[in-house]
Amino acid sequence: MNILDITIREARPEDLFYIVELEEKTFGPDAFGFNHVFYLFEKCRDYFLIADYKGLLVGYIVSCRESEEELHVHSIAVVEWFRGKGVGRRLMEETINLARQRGLRRIRLEVKTENVAAIKLYEKLGFVRKDILRNFYEDRSDAYVYLLTL
Numbered sequence: 792m793n794i795l796d797i798t799i800r801e802a803r804p805e806d807l808f809y810i811v812e813l814e815e816k817t818f819g820p821d822a823f824g825f826n827h828v829f830y831l832f833e834k835c836r837d838y839f840l841i842a843d844y845k846g847l848l849v850g851y852i853v854s855c856r857e858s859e860e861e862l863h864v865h866s867i868a869v870v871e872w873f874r875g876k877g878v879g880r881r882l883m884e885e886t887i888n889l890a891r892q893r894g895l896r897r898i899r900l901e902v903k904t905e906n907v908a909a910i911k912l913y914e915k916l917g918f919v920r921k922d923i924l925r926n927f928y929e930d931r932s933d934a935y936v937y938l939l940t941l
């Protein structure tokens with residue numbers, strides 16, 4: 792696999808089924824169901840991105856504008872067999888570029904405190920840990936709040 796064969800593009804309606812499947816496989820009880828994915832697609836389409844490898848959906852990211860200044864990342868996931876190849880970084884970098892171009896001031900996200908891979912990715916891209924939210928997830932585990940100032 793060559794990372795150059797990955798295209799980052801806007802999501803289309805026909806991607807939603809695959810996104811729900813990826814959510815279920817990745818997040819279990821915390822996964823977004825179809826209705827929520829569809830709601831995000833309708834509301835936040837301009838920050839709903841797909842990583843496409845030769846026609847296969849291998850990752851996605853969705854973020855929503857919370858105010859004039861802030862973007863909130865709701866979910867990012869890469870299919871298991873494509874992880875560690877730079878896809879997550881490409882999805883997040885593209886989101887950061889879009890937010891910058893559109894004049895936003897910061898990006899916020901939550902991540903499980905034990906999710907080392909995601910935390911490393913965010914810190915590499917300049918996100919800074921700001922807070923901890925107790926019992927944030929379905930299994931009552933905690934979340935860190937990360938912020939990137941643009």
Ligand SMILES: CC(C)(COP(=O)(O)OP(=O)(O)OC[C@H]1O[C@@H](n2cnc3c(N)ncnc32)[C@H](O)[C@@H]1OP(=O)(O)O)[C@@H](O)C(=O)NCCC(=O)NCCS
Binds near residue numbers: 878913
């Ligand atoms: C988190 C996730 C999106 C990262 O995507 P990815 O394509 O695997 O990550 P990349 O290959 O782009 O890696 C980018 C950086 O993240 C870090 N990273 C990625 N996987 C890592 C791992 N298993 N352990 C430690 N650091 C890791 C590294 O710093 C890496 O930089 P490097 O390549 O210069 O070493 C992916 O692992 C995933 O889908 N995980 C399950 C879902 C999830 O946890 N989502 C986040 C919820 S907040």
